[in-house]
Amino acid sequence: MxxxxxxxxxxxxxxxxxxxxxxxxxxxxxxxxxxxxxxxxxxxxxxxxxxxxxxxxxxxxxxxxxxxxxxxxxxGFEKIGSRYFYIESHLKRNWWGASDVCRQKDGFLAAPRSSEELSAIKLKLTSGQNYWVGISDLGDNVTYVSQATGQPAFLMWATWEPSRVFGNKDEDCVELMAQRNYFMNDIKCNTRSHFICELSD
Ligand SMILES: [Ca+2]
Ligand SMILES: [Ca+2]
Structure with missing residues (x-):
């Protein structure tokens, strides 16, 4: 022009x-x-x-x-690394309820995309609290998918996780588990936890 x-x-x-x-x-x-x-x-x-x-x-x-x-x-989103996240450390919701809250904020339950991004997020979490992320194998009980993208998620499992691999297929939703240094753990989706939202790209 x-x-x-x-x-x-x-x-x-x-x-x-x-x-x-x-x-x-x-x-x-x-x-x-x-x-x-x-x-x-x-x-x-x-x-x-x-x-x-x-x-x-x-x-x-x-x-x-x-x-x-x-x-x-x-x-209330804040920039962590190159993207915007909202960390809810007061309310507790089951996985679907947490997802609804994020959608109301025009976002999704967060799915970290790299170990660097996950490490940066960890620094913002309240010690001792578990946090839902937007990852589940609710679709086919095999593939852990990012709710935000619909694509296989970046995963960083805690030791002996996911439980599906060891025979427990009832744990479909993924959290960052405080007791495991915030590595990922699959757990039943109706568990009430804090959660992390991300803004859409
Ligand atoms: Ca499962
Ligand atoms: Ca598990």
């Missing part, structure tokens, strides 16, 4: 210079002069239109940025 404005500006100046070089004052045709004026007027209008479009674009971007910032602040 800015390049177009610059190009038109240069063309306009070049056109005027060309006119002077040909000595427009001595032009014999009135029609030719009118044509030049119309062309200049048209270029001038085009430049104004481009300026208006630029201003509209910038205003829209500013508004969008302000809304995004406000949305994050209201919901």
């Amino acid at each position: 800015f390049k177009t404005a610059l190009l038109l500006s240069i063309l306009s100046a070049a056109y005027q210079q060309g006119c002077l070089a040909r000595d427009c004052d001595t032009a014999t045709s009135n029609a030719s002069s009118e044509f030049v004026l119309h062309q200049q007027s048209l270029i001038s209008l085009q430049l104004k239109l481009i300026t208006l479009q630029e201003n509209l674009f910038l205003a829209g971007k500013t508004l969008k940025d302000a809304e995004e910032t406000r949305r994050k602040q209201i919901a």
